[in-house]
Amino acid sequence: INQWYPGHIAKTEKELKGQLKLMDVVIEVRDARIPLATTHPKMDSWLGNRRRIIVMNREDMVSADDRNAWATYFSSQGIKVIYSNGQLGMGTMKLGRMAKSAASTVNTRRREKGLLPRPVRAGIVGYPNVGKSSLINRLLKRRMCPAAPRPGVTRELKWVRFGKDLELLDSPGILPMRISDQTAALKLAICDDIGERSYDFADVAAILVQILLRHPAVGSEAFRKRYKIDVDSDCGKLVCHK
Numbered sequence: 161i162n163q164w165y166p167g168h169i170a171k172t173e174k175e176l177k178g179q180l181k182l183m184d185v186v187i188e189v190r191d192a193r194i195p196l197a198t199t200h201p202k203m204d205s206w207l208g209n210r211r212r213i214i215v216m217n218r219e220d221m222v223s224a225d226d227r228n229a230w231a232t233y234f235s236s237q238g239i240k241v242i243y244s245n246g247q248l249g250m251g252t253m254k255l256g257r258m259a260k261s262a263a264s265t266v267n268t269r270r271r272e273k274g275l276l277p278r279p280v281r282a283g284i285v286g287y288p289n290v291g292k293s294s295l296i297n298r299l300l301k302r303r304m305c306p307a308a309p310r311p312g313v314t315r316e317l318k319w320v321r322f323g324k325d326l327e328l329l330d331s332p333g334i335l336p337m338r339i340s341d342q343t344a345a346l347k348l349a350i351c352d353d354i355g356e357r358s359y360d361f362a363d364v365a366a367i368l369v370q371i372l373l374r375h376p377a378v379g380s381e382a383f384r385k386r387y388k389i390d391v392d393s394d395c396g397k398l399v400c401h402k
């Protein structure tokens with residue numbers, strides 16, 4: 161899987177850091193199928209002491225067992241997660257409430273300094289194509305940002321009021337992709353979270369088949385049933401060819 165141009169990564173990183181500075185609370189959207197592959201190792205250091213809420217989007221694409229397992233995993237690290245469906249808008253009201261309460265210290269501090277309270281500023285960030293725009297549209301119940309099934313379509317900066325004490329950055333912050341981690345990159349390609357031009361479609365398909373053949377819940381029997389092909393000792397490439 162190809163690396164982005166270094167210049168492109170540096171620009172995205174700079175843009176993101178500028179946006180993060182403006183946020184009281186950061187809503188990080190991940191793909192619930194591959195939550196560890198849809199974050200960046202530098203995320204913690206970029207956040208500083210800003211509060212973070214992790215949104216596991218595309219909850220419709222994972223089983224209840226997997227949802228519970230990930231929730232347990234994150235809560236053991238003291239991280240709050242919320243599941244959402246950007247298409248149907250599930251989880252968005254709760255997210256609004258969580259964002260407000262996560263950043264309530266902003267106004268405690270302002271009051272201590274004798275300042276009037278101001279709306280809490282929340283921003284949505286995440287990898288390309290994880291569902292950031294869909295989620296913002298759902299939160300705002302309007303189609304403000306273009307939601308497209310194509311990675312990397314959004315830009316520009318504007319705050320939008322959400323209720324009387326929350327403001328939302330209307331354009332999502334895009335995390336620069338960590339393509340140097342090939343295991344993560346492969347998962348992104350498989351889940352269609354990365355542009356098709358960045359990888360060889362046939363190679364990724366072959367690896368996916370290989371993974372599925374070895375997976376206890378799938379295996380060669382599933383291939384036999386679904387595609388009516390015999391795949392016992394075949395490699396992924398051969399199965400794709402069949």
Ligand SMILES: Nc1nc2c(ncn2[C@@H]2O[C@H](COP(=O)(O)OP(=O)(O)OP(=O)(O)O)[C@@H](O)[C@H]2O)c(=O)[nH]1
Nearest residue numbers: 218245246289290291292293294308309311312313
């Ligand atoms: N199945 C499913 N699809 C979703 C969900 N949320 C978003 N999508 C779809 O995922 C695709 C990407 O959604 P976007 O909202 O454009 O993603 P984005 O993160 O804003 O993408 P960029 O602006 O390219 O960074 C669209 O085709 C959405 O319809 C969800 O919860 N479940």
